[in-house]
Amino acid sequence: MLMGGQTFLVSVGVLLAVIFQVSGRCPESCSCERQRGRKTVICDKGGITEIPTNNMDTDTQIFLVTAPPSNPNYLTIGRIFLDFTALEEVYIMHSYVPAIGHSSFWPGTNLRVLSLSHNNISQLHDFDFNGLTNLEVLDLSDNVISATPSAPFRFLSNLTTLSLARNQLKRLVPRIFYMLKKLERLDLSSNPLGDIDPENLKDLRPLKSLSLANCQLSRLHSLIYQHLPNLEELDLRDNFFNYFAPEEFRHLKKLRMLYLDGNEMSVIVDKAFNGHYFDYLGLSRNQIVSLDACAFCNASIKSLNISRNQFASLKSNILKEVTFSLQVLDIGFNNVAVNTVASVIQPLHRLRRLSLSGLALTTLPPQIFLTNRDLRVLDLSQNELSTLDPEILRPLSKLEELNLSGNLFLGLQPQLLDQFTNMTRLSNVPLHSNPWTCEQCHILPTLKWLNSSLGNRKVCRRDQSCFTCVHPERLAFREVRSLRVSEVPPCGGPKSQSRIFNSGSQIGIIIAVTFLVILLLVIITFILIYKRRGAVYYTHEEERNDNYLYGATLVGDINGGHKDEKSLRFIATLDKIEESSDDYPSKSKNRIT
Numbered sequence: 001m002l003m004g005g006q007t008f009l010v011s012v013g014v015l016l017a018v019i020f021q022v023s024g025r026c027p028e029s030c031s032c033e034r035q036r037g038r039k040t041v042i043c044d045k046g047g048i049t050e051i052p053t054n055n056m057d058t059d060t061q062i063f064l065v066t067a068p069p070s071n072p073n074y075l076t077i078g079r080i081f082l083d084f085t086a087l088e089e090v091y092i093m094h095s096y097v098p099a100i101g102h103s104s105f106w107p108g109t110n111l112r113v114l115s116l117s118h119n120n121i122s123q124l125h126d127f128d129f130n131g132l133t134n135l136e137v138l139d140l141s142d143n144v145i146s147a148t149p150s151a152p153f154r155f156l157s158n159l160t161t162l163s164l165a166r167n168q169l170k171r172l173v174p175r176i177f178y179m180l181k182k183l184e185r186l187d188l189s190s191n192p193l194g195d196i197d198p199e200n201l202k203d204l205r206p207l208k209s210l211s212l213a214n215c216q217l218s219r220l221h222s223l224i225y226q227h228l229p230n231l232e233e234l235d236l237r238d239n240f241f242n243y244f245a246p247e248e249f250r251h252l253k254k255l256r257m258l259y260l261d262g263n264e265m266s267v268i269v270d271k272a273f274n275g276h277y278f279d280y281l282g283l284s285r286n287q288i289v290s291l292d293a294c295a296f297c298n299a300s301i302k303s304l305n306i307s308r309n310q311f312a313s314l315k316s317n318i319l320k321e322v323t324f325s326l327q328v329l330d331i332g333f334n335n336v337a338v339n340t341v342a343s344v345i346q347p348l349h350r351l352r353r354l355s356l357s358g359l360a361l362t363t364l365p366p367q368i369f370l371t372n373r374d375l376r377v378l379d380l381s382q383n384e385l386s387t388l389d390p391e392i393l394r395p396l397s398k399l400e401e402l403n404l405s406g407n408l409f410l411g412l413q414p415q416l417l418d419q420f421t422n423m424t425r426l427s428n429v430p431l432h433s434n435p436w437t438c439e440q441c442h443i444l445p446t447l448k449w450l451n452s453s454l455g456n457r458k459v460c461r462r463d464q465s466c467f468t469c470v471h472p473e474r475l476a477f478r479e480v481r482s483l484r485v486s487e488v489p490p491c492g493g494p495k496s497q498s499r500i501f502n503s504g505s506q507i508g509i510i511i512a513v514t515f516l517v518i519l520l521l522v523i524i525t526f527i528l529i530y531k532r533r534g535a536v537y538y539t540h541e542e543e544r545n546d547n548y549l550y551g552a553t554l555v556g557d558i559n560g561g562h563k564d565e566k567s568l569r570f571i572a573t574l575d576k577i578e579e580s581s582d583d584y585p586s587k588s589k590n591r592i593t
């Protein structure tokens with residue numbers, strides 16, 4: 001009997017377990033699955049007006065509600081999670097939630113992650129987060145929060161990460177962060193704060209990372225720094241700072257990452273960063289015209305970004321103090337001359353990444369990278385380079401990426417391609433946005449090199465389309481690597497001959513001059529013949545042709561002789577003169593200047 005009863009109970013248990021497993025409930029239009037071993041409900045189709053907790057298993061651990069932009073949710077939250085004690089992560093996003101509500105996530109004893117980002121929450125209230133003592137991550141970003149009570153987060157004694165980014169906070173109430181004893185990361189970016197009272201941040205001693213980007217700040221009280229002795233990362237991007245005092249950040253002894261990009265600084269004063277060890281120092285997008293001689297004195301900087309400023313000149317020893325630490329440098333989009341650049345980077349023999357993008361460089365001195373033998377990534381994009389001396393690359397045997405996009409290359413010289421081939425670590429050479437000219441004299445070496453698997457691998461990613469022809473018109477947008485040799489036209493276009501002159505090729509000039517001389521001889525011969533046979537050929541038409549002929553020769557002379565071919569054709573077929581003079585201008589449209 002006893003045995004029977006036990007068996008019965010066990011089998012009922014098994015049956016229940018099976019039923020539970022099989023018929024585990026799942027709200028309509030949601031999907032239920034196990035993620036990272038945890039029972040997960042995902043409702044992401046949109047268009048709902050009620051959180052579907054009715055049909056949800058109470059042992060759900062992860063619950064996610066979101067919606068595509070085309071089909072938003074309109075939800076309110078009440079105390080709907082009372083039975084859901086197993087919940088560990090809750091995401092209710094893109095749902096126009098207007099408020100959180102009194103103890104909405106109660107009891108929430110297991111809740112560790114709560115995201116209510118991308119909603120319409122305009123205020124926080126006293127008991128919004130009641131019970132969430134184990135919460136570690138709270139994301140309230142992308143709402144319209146403009147008001148909070150004092151100490152709204154006081155229940156969250158285990159919180160490590162809080163985001164209030166992209167809300168409407170104009171000011172922080174006193175003790176807003178009270179009791180956040182473990183908070184390490186706080187994101188207040190993109191709130192119109194204007195100013196911050198040091199009192200507001202005094203409860204945040206453990207804080208390691210603080211973002212105040214885009215908060216309309218023009219100053220920070222030095223007490224703020226004193227309240228945050230553990231700060232390692234400070235983001236002040238896109239504010240209105242125009243000055244930082246010498247040793248401004250001296251209280252932040254652990255600071256490793258400092259983002260000051262996108263402010264209004266025009267100078268960096270001496271000893272601004274005295275005593276700091278920076279992994280990253282961002283000074284880009286300011287209006288800095290000069291760095292004081294000792295701007296980086298007694299500092300160590302691994303990665304420095306001074307791009308998009310207004311440096312007219314840079315003293316060659318300006319980075320002397322960080323010679324031994326600097327590994328990444330971005331000087332792009334400044335107004336500095338190539339010789340200045342060369343002298344600034346010359347001592348930086350530890351450099352691994354260098355950006356010289358957007359400096360209007362037309363040539364580079366052959367020795368420019370002689371001492372930067374550790375370079376892995378070199379960005380020369382968005383300059384005006386049409387050739388690159390292979391000599392320049394010879395010291396860079398460790399180079400992995402060379403960005404040449406957005407320059408003026410028509411094709412690549414065979415010597416440069418050989419150099420690429422020799423650089424065994426080079427595996428990424430972006431070349432798009434150049435005026436690639438798919439005519440024989442420009443593109444054939446490149447084409448042949450691309451056709452080798454090595455060349456193709458270095459320049460084109462397997463899964464991406466590779467750079468395309470720009471000229472001639474007929475081949476525009478064709479991928480260079482897909483061309484067959486037989487498809488590539490000879491260099492006939494007027495543009496390509498003028499190119500020879502631009503690049504100052506001696507041979508080109510000699511050929512053209514010879515050409516002109518021969519042409520003159522031919523003309524004279526013709527004139528002589530005509531004069532002799534005057535009776536036969538003397539017509540008005542001939543007079544006109546004669547003028548044209550002189551005109552053409554003259555134009556050819558001025559523009560560097562590129563009309564010679566035409567003139568010659570004209571001589572050979574006098575009667576086709578109209579035709580050939582018509583088709584001429586249409587070709588010159590392709591010309592690049």
Ligand SMILES: *[C@@H]1O[C@H](CO)[C@@H](O)[C@H](O)[C@H]1NC(C)=O
Binds near residue numbers: 122
């Ligand atoms: C968002 O909240 C504001 C009030 O804060 C309200 O006027 C607006 O209608 C709400 N938007 C939606 C789509 O619910």
Ligand SMILES: *[C@@H]1O[C@H](CO)[C@@H](O)[C@H](O)[C@H]1NC(C)=O
Binds near residue numbers: 133134157158
């Ligand atoms: C914080 O979490 C730890 C374990 O993660 C727990 O032991 C502790 O009780 C929590 N602290 C509070 C104040 O709840």
Ligand SMILES: *[C@@H]1O[C@H](CO)[C@@H](O)[C@H](O)[C@H]1NC(C)=O
Binds near residue numbers: 274275276298
């Ligand atoms: C240089 O920085 C260190 C801290 O890294 C500091 O102790 C020292 O006083 C500084 N030296 C000068 C001359 O300021």
Ligand SMILES: *[C@@H]1O[C@H](CO)[C@@H](O)[C@H](O)[C@H]1NC(C)=O
Binds near residue numbers: 261328355
């Ligand atoms: C430097 O800053 C600019 C603009 O802020 C950014 O686009 C660029 O990626 C940064 N460079 C590096 C090396 O981080």
Ligand SMILES: *[C@@H]1O[C@H](CO)[C@@H](O)[C@H](O)[C@H]1NC(C)=O
Binds near residue numbers: 357404430
């Ligand atoms: C190369 O430079 C261009 C333009 O500056 C940039 O958009 C692109 O991301 C760079 N490519 C790589 C692989 O860094």
Ligand SMILES: *[C@@H]1O[C@H](CO)[C@@H](O)[C@H](O)[C@H]1NC(C)=O
Binds near residue numbers: 415419
């Ligand atoms: C490539 O390397 C070989 C042998 O290492 C050398 O002989 C040749 O000159 C190099 N070519 C270029 C263009 O550097």
Ligand SMILES: *[C@@H]1O[C@H](CO)[C@@H](O)[C@H](O)[C@H]1NC(C)=O
Binds near residue numbers: 447448451483485
């Ligand atoms: C590419 O290589 C193949 C054989 O490997 C050859 O048949 C083809 O003509 C080559 N194409 C070009 C453009 O060199």
